Amino acid sequence: MKMMSRTTSLSTILLRGRPRTALLAPLTLLCCLMPGLSAAHEQKTAVTRILFNESTGNIEVMHRFFIHDAEHAAGVVFGEAQNLMESADSRKFFSNYVINRFAIAAEDSGGETTQLNLEYVGEEIEGQFLWVYQEAKQLKDLSALSVVHVALRDIWPDQANLVNVEKDGQIYSLSFADSVESLRVEL
């Protein structure tokens, strides 16, 4: 088991070229304005799988959200008139929301860090779940990943996101809960 360290600094990774602090400011305000939700049926958990697909040479990122959690989040993010489930456009808006709150920085053995250019692939609904897909080209000499994941967590403080990085038969789990916004894992 390799070491995992947690980083709470907001300056280590940029999200789509914007400083994280700038992104989080309006969202924090939004969060404060929300009434306290006491919903026993909402699970407020999401799972992200990061796979290294050797046959395509891509890093595949698959986010899985509970639809009803995502729907309510979308209602908060986009306003009452927006409903995630009503149209493909709404789902794309939600996907855009997610991919702007998720980022990966890859670190090589020399310590040089490169932010992955995660391309949007699409989204689909499966049962009670909404999947959002991204992918990026794999980098050579990869030694560590730093991951930022604040999707839904900028809306609900108790949202917890699990990220499983699957590489060479090993699973490295990153748990985004409480105030953790960025986590690093050595591969």
Place this chain on the structure above:
Amino acid sequence: MAMSYYPKEGGTLWSDLSTEVVIHTLEVYSRFSFDFPYPTAISLNAGFLGGMEYPMITFNGPRTTLQDDGSRTYSLAEKRFLIGVVIHEVGHFYFPMIVNSDERQWTWMDEGINSYLDSVAGREWDAEIPWGVEPRYIVDYMVSQTQVPIMTQSDSVLRLGPNAYSKPATAINILRETIMGRELFDFAFKEYSLQWEFKRPTPADFFRTMEEASGIDLDWFWRGWFYTTDHVDISLNRVYEMRMDTENPDIDYARQRETEKALPPSLYIQRNREEGRQTWVERNTDVRDFYDDNDQFTVTNKERNSYNSFLEGLEDWEREVLDRAVSEDLNYYILELSNEGGLVMPVILEMEYVDGSTEEMRLPAEIWRKNATQVKKLIVSQNELLSVAIDPMQETADADIENNYYPRRIIPSRIESFKSEGGGSLIGRDVMQDIKTELKTDEDDEQDN
């Protein structure tokens, strides 16, 4: 009396469905536990939240969307959400409002058990709806490295959703469908409900009652699913094919000759033949001798005499067994299995034979009793085995399905499958609204242009 309270925003989504779902839930839960003892069961529309339970009353969120033409519509997903949330919240009338476990200590005892029963009620409401409760959906959580066991006091639980809802619900579903069977499970679960209604059960009460009522030792199951963070991953590593030696040289030597003949021919010799090159022996037949007409598999009376001596040395019952085995001429296979995930579970095998037939074999979890990591299983069959699959219906939450097949199969990644299918999903469409769209004519297209 089942009732629903909702504003106009609830629309037909509520007028047509809510109370029906309340009644359905009471019927299903009562069948699995006890008759609902109170006079009212209420579903109330509270649009600002997902769902919340109280004794005899629930708050449920879904509403309709007001369209420009004044009508109110809802998507298929919204409909499914309403059904799911009403079932779940009404289910809490039973667990924990009546079977009054302590949610602050053991959240899974009401949320997990209720999530199990709401999945039963959901599938009995409409089997066509994908309820998302299949065991495979818990795999990502169960393989993660940052977990605590279900049996963790609630204040210390990490990731309450999968820990207290999904994983125990999956475990109990597997207990019913795969481990105990419906008849025994349903009887034991009803016993638990009846013994503990209006009382305060703890986890040990649930575990003990399920075992005592069914007569099944489930200690291994509670240990693996509730007290550890192990996951399910059973791997089929090798299948060895064997054949019984008859000791009769006229049979065994001939088989050994067939086996050698079945090997691929020498590439060098094949190419020499393709070039028309004859060997010395073919060109000079005078050098051929006894060994060109007899090989190492040629049977002589020396072997036959030895075989006859062997037969004479057998007891009558041994001879009978041998004769039967020789005449049956069955196929023998040894399956080499390993427990990669740590959690012991039954091994469900689907065997496909050369003649096209298939056979299911369920090996109970006790197969791991003497060695929890490696085990071998002998399969004896009249048919010749073609392939073997473990857990073909994906009923055990097996994390890695690539090692479930022998020979191995290519399993595409989720994103690759998504791309190959063209991507996207049609399920979120508001068909109720879209169906009002008028078909465009050529004239309309010209006007648009």
